[in-house]
Amino acid sequence: MxxxxxxxxxxxxxxxxxxxxxxxxxxxxxxxxxxxxxxxxxxxxxxxxxxxxxxxxxxxxxxxxxxxxxxxxxxxxxxxxxxxxxxxxxxxxxxxxxxxxxxxxxxxxxxxxxxxxxxxxxxxxxxxxxxxxxxxxxxxxxxxxxxxxxxxxxxxxxxxxxxxxxxxxxxxMAAPQFSSVDNSGDTTVLKGSGTPGATIAVKDASGNTIGAATVGSDGSWSVDLGADFSNGSGDLTVTQSLNGETSPEATFAGADLPVINSAIAGGAGLATLLGAGAFLLRRRMA
Structure with a gap:
């Protein structure tokens, strides 16, 4: 065998x-x-x-x-x-x-x-x-x-x-969204939505942080910039950060008065603009 x-x-x-x-x-x-x-x-x-x-x-x-x-x-x-x-x-x-x-x-x-x-x-x-x-x-x-x-x-x-x-x-992270801007007082106040708990950071055209806030549990945020930025002082950028992640920048174009550009004032145009994370304003001509 x-x-x-x-x-x-x-x-x-x-x-x-x-x-x-x-x-x-x-x-x-x-x-x-x-x-x-x-x-x-x-x-x-x-x-x-x-x-x-x-x-x-x-x-x-x-x-x-x-x-x-x-x-x-x-x-x-x-x-x-x-x-x-x-x-x-x-x-x-x-x-x-x-x-x-x-x-x-x-x-x-x-x-x-x-x-x-x-x-x-x-x-x-x-x-x-x-x-x-x-x-x-x-x-x-x-x-x-x-x-x-x-x-x-x-x-x-x-x-x-x-x-x-x-x-x-x-x-x-997605970019934070803008919902409104208020220049009626002595300062510019930005408002929008984001991820609850995230830190919102607003930077000026030179990259300096000029405002910050925490997104609330309802997803809303509000940042008082402490000064009036409606004088065309350059673009502002906004990001949100959480758990070590930082979103892409959303851009806000400074303007004299918060008047939404008439070309995009219609509902569809505005929705598209907000969805892209940008809130563009134009200056009111004297």
């Missing part, structure tokens, strides 16, 4: 009483990808793994995966999740289909299938990528968040592989 050596057995599929004993599950190492998304934005997160063990061949259908949305985000409706091999943009025969959203938008469950193929392998050093879509709440607190883990278990003809990790997002 031929004796099997330990080396001959390791990594092999051995038949015992008609049952295939599979080798130990291959290892999958997470490729950490943190995607920046602004408050109110919708975009793709990246769930990515590289096989650091032996190749797993002839992957089978029948798996499911349940993604969890990170703090401050939810899953919009999506019936499929894009799947890539190697890099985003490179097609993958493994598909995520039949996806459903549940738990008030916090859970996305998908079937994992091989598109009818029976010869798909996850080779050594091969990278599988999925990019589920999320929407960041408009009032989400800025910061880095990781969801609870989503686990993918795949079985092939010669082994199995498991990948498990959460989705990662970095919520960035």
């Amino acid at each position: 031929r004796k099997l050596t330990r080396a001959a057995v390791l990594g092999a599929t051995v038949a015992v009483a008609g049952i295939a004993l599979l080798p130990t599950a291959a290892n999958a190492a997470e490729n950490v990808v943190q995607v920046p998304l602004a408050q109110g934005a919708t975009g793709d997160l990246v769930w990515s793994f590289t096989n650091t063990g032996a190749a797993v061949n002839n992957l089978r259908d029948g798996s499911t995966i349940a993604f969890s949305a990170p703090t401050g985000t939810t899953f919009p409706g999506q019936t499929t999740v894009p799947s890539y091999f190697g890099t985003v943009g490179t097609g993958n025969a493994m598909h995520y289909t039949g996806c459903t959203v549940s738990n008030a938008g916090k859970t996305l469950t998908c079937d994992v299938n091989m598109n009818g193929l029976t010869n798909i392998s996850w080779g050594t050093n091969g990278t599988f990528i999925a990019t589920p879509k999320v929407t960041v709440a408009a009032n989400a607190a800025p910061g880095a968040y990781t969801s609870s883990s989503a686990t993918l278990n795949l079985t092939g003809s010669n082994g199995s592989i498991t990948a498990s990790a959460g989705l990662r997002v970095k919520v960035t």
Whole structure:
């Protein structure tokens, strides 16, 4: 009788009483990808793994995966999740289909299938990528968040592989919004909306901070600049900061009197302007 050596057995599929004993599950190492998304934005997160063990061949259908949305985000409706091999943009025969959203938008469950193929392998050093879509709440607190883990278990003809990790997002700040400017007294007072708890900073054209405030729990803010800036002294910029994140600048063009430019005074024009984070004024001619 031929004796099997330990080396001959390791990594092999051995038949015992008609049952295939599979080798130990291959290892999958997470490729950490943190995607920046602004408050109110919708975009793709990246769930990515590289096989650091032996190749797993002839992957089978029948798996499911349940993604969890990170703090401050939810899953919009999506019936499929894009799947890539190697890099985003490179097609993958493994598909995520039949996806459903549940738990008030916090859970996305998908079937994992091989598109009818029976010869798909996850080779050594091969990278599988999925990019589920999320929407960041408009009032989400800025910061880095990781969801609870989503686990993918795949079985092939010669082994199995498991990948498990959460989705990662970095919520960035949107620019604060202006709602009004008041030059009726001896000082200029700016008012607007932003992220509750954020610090509003107003700077002059030279970059000096000339006013600050904290956004209230209702999302409103008001800054008294302590002087009258309606004399055309240059543009003012406003940012908001929270949890180590600072928003893009919103620009306020100084003017003699707070008269909204008639060209954009209509509702649609004003809404567009405010949405862009800019509040432009013109001087009243004598």
